[in-house]
Amino acid sequence: MRRTGFLYDQLYLLHDTGPYHPERAERLLAIHQGLKQAGLLPHLIPVPAHPAEMKWIQTIHSEPYIRRFEEHSLGGRRTLDCEDNQMCPATWEAALLAAGGVMEAARMIMANEIDNAFCAVRPPGHHAESGEAMGFCYFNNVAIAARYLQQTWDIERVGIIDFDVHHGNGTQHAFESDPTVFYYSIHQHPSFTYPGTGREFEAGKGAGHGFTKNSPVLPGQSDDEYRRLIEQDLLPAFKRFAPQVIIVSTGFDAHADDEMADMRLTSEGFKWIMHAIMTLADQYSAGRLLSVLEGGYALERLPELAADHVRILLEMAPTTPSAP
Amino acid sequence: MFVSRSMTRKVITVSKENTLGEAQEQMRAHNIRHLPVVEADNRLVGIVTDRDIRTAMPPSLIKGQDDPRARERFAQLTVADVMTPDPMTISPSHTLQDALLMIQEKRVGAFPVVDQHGKLTGILSVRDLLRAFTNVLGIGQPGTLLCILVEEKVGQMKRIVDTITEEGISFGSILVARYWEEDKRAVFPYLLTNNVIRVKQKLRDLGFTLLDPMKWYLDQLPKNE
Numbered sequence: 001m002r003r004t005g006f007l008y009d010q011l012y013l014l015h016d017t018g019p020y021h022p023e024r025a026e027r028l029l030a031i032h033q034g035l036k037q038a039g040l041l042p043h044l045i046p047v048p049a050h051p052a053e054m055k056w057i058q059t060i061h062s063e064p065y066i067r068r069f070e071e072h073s074l075g076g077r078r079t080l081d082c083e084d085n086q087m088c089p090a091t092w093e094a095a096l097l098a099a100g101g102v103m104e105a106a107r108m109i110m111a112n113e114i115d116n117a118f119c120a121v122r123p124p125g126h127h128a129e130s131g132e133a134m135g136f137c138y139f140n141n142v143a144i145a146a147r148y149l150q151q152t153w154d155i156e157r158v159g160i161i162d163f164d165v166h167h168g169n170g171t172q173h174a175f176e177s178d179p180t181v182f183y184y185s186i187h188q189h190p191s192f193t194y195p196g197t198g199r200e201f202e203a204g205k206g207a208g209h210g211f212t213k214n215s216p217v218l219p220g221q222s223d224d225e226y227r228r229l230i231e232q233d234l235l236p237a238f239k240r241f242a243p244q245v246i247i248v249s250t251g252f253d254a255h256a257d258d259e260m261a262d263m264r265l266t267s268e269g270f271k272w273i274m275h276a277i278m279t280l281a282d283q284y285s286a287g288r289l290l291s292v293l294e295g296g297y298a299l300e301r302l303p304e305l306a307a308d309h310v311r312i313l314l315e316m317a318p319t320t321p322s323a324p
Numbered sequence: 325m326f327v328s329r330s331m332t333r334k335v336i337t338v339s340k341e342n343t344l345g346e347a348q349e350q351m352r353a354h355n356i357r358h359l360p361v362v363e364a365d366n367r368l369v370g371i372v373t374d375r376d377i378r379t380a381m382p383p384s385l386i387k388g389q390d391d392p393r394a395r396e397r398f399a400q401l402t403v404a405d406v407m408t409p410d411p412m413t414i415s416p417s418h419t420l421q422d423a424l425l426m427i428q429e430k431r432v433g434a435f436p437v438v439d440q441h442g443k444l445t446g447i448l449s450v451r452d453l454l455r456a457f458t459n460v461l462g463i464g465q466p467g468t469l470l471c472i473l474v475e476e477k478v479g480q481m482k483r484i485v486d487t488i489t490e491e492g493i494s495f496g497s498i499l500v501a502r503y504w505e506e507d508k509r510a511v512f513p514y515l516l517t518n519n520v521i522r523v524k525q526k527l528r529d530l531g532f533t534l535l536d537p538m539k540w541y542l543d544q545l546p547k548n549e
Binding site: 020021022082083084127134135136166169189190191192193194195196197199200201218219220259260262297 | 325417419421422425426429430464465466467468469492493494516517518519520521522524525536
């Protein structure tokens with residue numbers, strides 16, 4: 001068994017997106033319930049959520065954007081930048097706690113208090129751009145954690161793996177010119193789904209060329225295609241890059257039962273992906289693995305998917321990777 | 325929406341041994357500017373453009389002067405001397421959106437279309453793309469593509485547009501295409517949102533069928549021989 005941290009806070013539930021919005025508090029409740037019913041909570045080490053210091057938010061987001069977000073949220077506005085991004089006065093604090101909680105999990109990993117962690121946060125982050133809220137995302141939790149690791153813990157190379165069904169445009173853009181952060185994303189093909197980026201030829205810019213890799217997947221594909229692309233695109237790239245820490249943008253929305261997109265991954269497929277990522281972390285990153293929740297909207301599937309995910313992080317039996 | 329549907333299949337090609345004069349003649353005869361260079365087994369090895377040839381031409385010939393020595397030098401040049409070896413290619417299963425963005429990114433005028441075995445199966449030029457994109461689309465903005473099957477009768481589109489509008493969702497574009505069933509149409513609204521679960525449900529509740537976009541395209545792709 002490994003020492004696995006678990007980040008969760010009641011305040012994440014207060015980010016209210018109104019009725020009918022898919023990115024809703026029930027998602028986290030379903031995940032929490034799933035871990036509880038699977039008897040996993042006693043095995044997990046709680047990670048406390050502190051609000052992120054502004055200087056860390058500023059490593060990724062522009063001043064005017066941060067001010068605008070704070071004013072809109074605390075001022076009671078219901079949206080930021082686009083109708084997609086529904087919010088409330090508590091959204092600002094929840095977003096700070098999400099970014100800060102993920103940073104705390106990163107700190108605990110580096111301080112050897114835990115081996116890895118699963119961060120069940122809201123709002124999600126990977127669509128958030130430097131100066132714009134997008135796709136239900138306000139602060140880019142994963143990107144902020146990457147900068148925190150580099151600037152506080154002497155980490156030179158951070159590897160980010162994003163298997164949310166949508167391309168993480170915000171994360172890609174944050175690091176596309178930077179050879180010290182490798183961004184890999186596998187997602188539904190951008191011609192069919194949000195946000196319309198993440199094509200194969202988007203491979204980084206300038207000094208960062210070759211440190212961004214995208215695997216778009218055509219609609220309707222399943223475990224085999226994910227496995228083929230991950231083996232073809234991700235494994236060799238990370239072998240060359242040898243990340244010292246791996247951060248995972250974990251999205252459960254490629255599942256066959258998730259209505260958000262048209263992917264057909266099974267629960268077994270998700271397990272295979274996570275086993276592959278664990279193996280990468282052991283090979284190159286001394287097991288240091290920080291998993292951060294992004295999307296995943298099938299409330300009836302989230303308990304099982306989250307429990308599987310955490311069991312793999314904990315390295316509980318059964319540990320043998322099952323072929324999808 | 326795939327390259328295989330819009331590419332030119334009857335590709336005019338040359339071999340490395342052809343002279344530039346022969347290549348030029350092919351371009352003139354077919355009114356084209358790109359010639360894929362292939363081996364005998366149709367494996368792609370390069371591409372030669374009208375610009376490559378003009379660059380290799382002595383200035384006196386371009387000006388139409390009578391210059392026998394220059395003409396002889398030029399006549400000895402072959403396609404292999406000026407072609408771009410291992411050119412950028414595209415596969416038949418790439419989408420037209422891919423091709424559009426790649427052409428912008430790579431600043432080329434055409435992509436040879438190559439299958440998984442490296443064999444030339446077509447060519448996709450800017451001209452092909454423009455034709456395909458005459459009726460298209462707001463793909464520069466973040467959004468989600470739906471695919472709705474409707475009966476062909478008056479008022480269907482209004483119901484779709486109303487439903488989407490009631491959800492407060494903006495349109496990037498709407499594409500309407502023929503379906504293989506006579507009295508059906510496939511409607512592809514490109515919605516400027518990530519939030520499609522509820523609108524999909526509402527459309528289903530109204531009796532519309534939501535198609536997996538991949539299925540609709542796949543059935544029209546040529547079978548892999």
